[in-house]
Amino acid sequence: MTSPPSLSTKLMRIGAGLLVVALASIGLTLWLTWQLDGGAAAVNEAGRLRMQTWRLHSAVQAQLPPADVAALVGQFDESLALLRSGDPGRPLSVPWDDTLSREFAAVESLWQVQRARWLQGDAALEAPQQDVGEFVEAIDRFVRTIEKEIAGLTAILNLFQYLMMALAIGGAVVMLYSGYRFVISPLVSMRQGQKQLEAGEFSVRVAVNSHDEFGQVAAGFNRMAATLQSMYEGLESQVERKTRRIEAQRARLEALYEVSAFLAGANNIEELSRGFSQRVRRIMKADAVAVRWSDEANQRYLMLASDCFPQEMQEEERSLLAGACACGNLQPDARTRVIPIQSHDAAPVRHCAKVGYQNVVSVPVRLQQRLIGEIDLFFRGEIALNADETELLDALASHLASALEGLRAAALEREAAVGEERALIARELHDSIAQSLAFLKIQVQLLRSAVQKEQAEKVQATLDELDTGLRESINDVRELLVHFRTRTNTDDIEAALQETLHKFQHQTGLPTRLEMEGQGLPLPPDVQVQVLHVLQEALSNVRKHAQASHVSLEVVKGARWRFTVRDNGTGFDVTHAHDQTHVGMKIMRERAERIGAQVKVVSSPEHGTAVTLTLPPYPVTASGVDTVGLDLPASPFTEHRAMIP
Template sequence: MPMKSTASLSTKLVRIGAGLLIVALTSIGLTLWVTWQLEGGAAAVNEAGRMRMQTWRLTSAVQAGLPAPEVAALVAQFDQSLGLLRAGDPSRPLFVPWDDEVEREFANVESLWQVQRGLWLRDGPLDAQQSMRAAEAFVAGIDRFVQSIENHLSGFTAILNLFQFLMMALAIAAAVVMLYTGYLYVINPLGHLRAGLRQLETGDFAVRVNVDTHDEFGQVAAGFNRMAATLQSLYEGLESKVQAKTQRIEAQRARLEALYEVSAFLAGANTIEELSRGFSQRVRQVVKADAVAVRWSDEANQRYLMLASDCFPQDMVDEERSLLAGACACGALKSDARTRVIPIHTHDDAPMRHCARAGYQSLVSVPVRLQHRLIGEIDLFFRSEVSLNVDEIGLLDALASHLASSLEGLRAAALEREAAVGEERALIARELHDSIAQSLAFLKIQVQLLRTAVQKQQPQQVDATLDELDVGLRESINDVRELLVHFRTRTNTDDIEAALQETLQKFQHQTGLPTRLQVEGDGLPLPADVQVQVLHVLQEALSNVRKHAGASHVSLDVVKGAQWRFTVRDNGSGFDPHHTHGASHVGMKIMRERAQRIGAEVDVVSSAGQGTAVTLTLPPYPVTASPVATLGLNLNETATTP
């Protein structure tokens, strides 16, 4: 098994680069050193060649018989050249590449010079042939010395050529190493990763990349393997997760649909019997129970009354129609009870022996609360063992809450109807007291006057009284008819104009007076209960016109807007609003009382002989003081006109 490298990619590249750099620097240093040696040796060869020239110059000077000082100067120059070769000059550079042969030949040159130096410096003429032989011998020594240096430098030249070849080989090797290193540590891992990615793109999530190193590419490969493993696990579990999520969403949808269906039914139920029976049937279907019983508790939670049941055995219904609290698992709820599953035991002494005999094995008790007050329970019976999850418990609690709200709504509606009946009776009593009762009281006085006139035998007084009685009876009949017309008035929740038109037509038919309705402006529709009060005020104003105005024409002007305004005008006799008494005063009081119920104001403008204008001005958002006004109107619609 190959060893995994633990070095990072950057470390590997640094190591390779450092090795190549060291080799290159070493090679360059050696090349510079050899070049230095060659340069210094070449300068020494040049200096030795100059010594040959100096030798011939010295020979010529001696043969020419130059003065001794000049000859001595040439000798000194020759000494200087020998000293330079011996010591060298690093600044030029100039130095002799010493070895044994070079050392021997240089020593030979020095010894020859020591012999000839005396020859050149002695007094007296020198034989030309002798000087030539001495010069030739000395030049031959110098040539051998130069030859030994050149032999030595030829070795350095070979070394330099070798270094150049090695440098070329090193450059090629470095390129090969870099290419191989790039392939081994970069291109090859990238190729494996790319191949893995291509397989991954095709959906092969089982693909893995071999991790041979711990460098950066090794870490990337390990990360790729982890990613592929994660994708594989996600893909393998995706279908099951989607299926589970779909089932959960479907279950939630079914619960919401059931809750909506039951809520819609409860909202449309009109009686407690219909509501409880329909609720029990729907709850049993929703939870797939074998039987359902809906029980209601008294105020003290001492007895539970069975409101309705579904698929519950009739003998158990008859026996448990009224159940004492604590006598059974049903009806044994505490104030802090929650929805729970109760196992049903099969032995005869158990409190649930009737349920066991009927074949039920599990009971689900759902408390019914209204504003944290326990008002009943829903009992669900199953012929098998059941368990409830959090969502199912939440659904049952929501259904129980809707049942409690609906039952409370029916109870409140019954109370409202009862209050509406009471209020309508009081309204009828006020209407009778303010109109017919006063007329009857007037007729009673006239009857007493008639009896007195008969007793006193006053024929004229009897006729006058009979006329008054006849007028009073006609007024009473008209009041009764008008009162019934008021009670039969219907409104339109969208627009009051039709009801106003109908009211004027009835007034015109009753009195024979021409009427006119004018409506202008735009405004929000008035609530139905507000329309009722408006119509009653206008009908009372028209009644006053019929009774007291003696008008020949009546008009009703309606202005729609943020504040509705209704004005009843007549061209009758008019009156002084500040000195009104009798029946007209009663009519004004009735109108103002009705207007106050919706926060409106009644304004009367009248003067003797100029007619009367009664204006009803509504507030921006009119509402009735009593929520049962509309119910009272519905009850009034059952009256009939004689």
């Protein structure tokens, strides 16, 4: 059976029907109007034939030149051709029918006779006056016939205008009636039912008279009223039941929150497992609890902690072979279950039976679908777990697994941090002191060669290089120690910047100035670390190359923090900034990229240098970069490698 049409379908059908009728009427009216316009133009053109006939007759009698008479004849031919074919552009069209065709044929026949006479010139003077009058009369009959056809079309047009007026009125009536029947009346009924429902009459029902949208709404209203009536009749019992359920859920959430808070604050596995077992026993009202942990092969279970568990059983079950007892007998797809202890003689449960336990609840502990342990709750009486309690135990087991994994991950992270810090120190020592020592070794070889060859000037030059290299090495060591002692502030970076400039001033003797302006959110500590690295590298380049007498650090706080190290030194040509002798600039850019920042260097010879570090709106240090503290800055002394002959 086909489903009844919806309200929108009904309205669309009614509207589409009225639209089709209206469009058809408008199209027919436009066609009739076009016909009337063309017929009116045809009447005018046919009336011109009479005037042209009398002009021809007058021209012949006045004995005008034959050329003028021929021109008038040509005009008459053009008018006949225009009437015969019409002109859509004007528009001009004759409403042809059998009568009009006969009248037009008669005019053309008489015209052929008159045309031959008028083209003969003097012979037309002998034509009788009555022939011309007969020709004009034929033209008049043709014109009257056209006018008669136009009058008929006009009557039809008027009729259609009356019909369109009636159609508009009828359409309005149909739309009003449809709106009242399909929309207004159902809405009034629904409103009355709503008022009764608001007054507390839950037995009210709305009549469903259709299957459209309002019928569906009415049916939904009736179902809602029935539901409200049912709920109202048993409201007290439902409220009491819901209250008990909410209270139970609150207790479970409170227990889950308590255990989660404890697990988050535990510092070691012993404290964590012991406190967990105590809390789980109290929450589930168990007589004893044992937390067991499985080895990698799930072949043996080790008891991590227990609460109220008999001492003699603890010694026997401290390391339990998988499958030797009801505990520690989990399958990969095991779920939380209640295991009854039914016989004192059954070997797997004889110890529990002797103590007086009747049931044990086994809760598997999983981490990422891998079975890693078990929680056993012992009861001296009957126990039945509902779905909520089972869900709570599973959640507690999941939190325990996550907490233990978190402790393991923290230990691994500390180990990795120590290893990373050592690797950073080794790398920085290799890039600074080791390179300096390699440079000094080469200079010693050059010195030995110069001594052997008794090249005094080269010996002195090499000694100067050694002296310079040693001073640079000492400065590098001091700079590394300064960087090791640098600390950041989680609230504001200003203190770290002041300390960095103070150490730079103490090391170089150059006056420094710190300028800070604007307001912005504090930078994260790891971002502060990278910022200080870049600034220290820029200050190190000033110390080594700038030959400046003053250094300033300008800080602009805002959505994008901006740091500018400015000196009044010798400067350099920035077009050669990527040369191997400018390793420091490369290091600064690499460090800036770690937090998505940009480094811009503006300098020119004899006009100083400005190094600007611009941070993104939300700078974030790449994962695993500088998470254990400040690493050592790459020493600019590596630039000596490019100068080794």
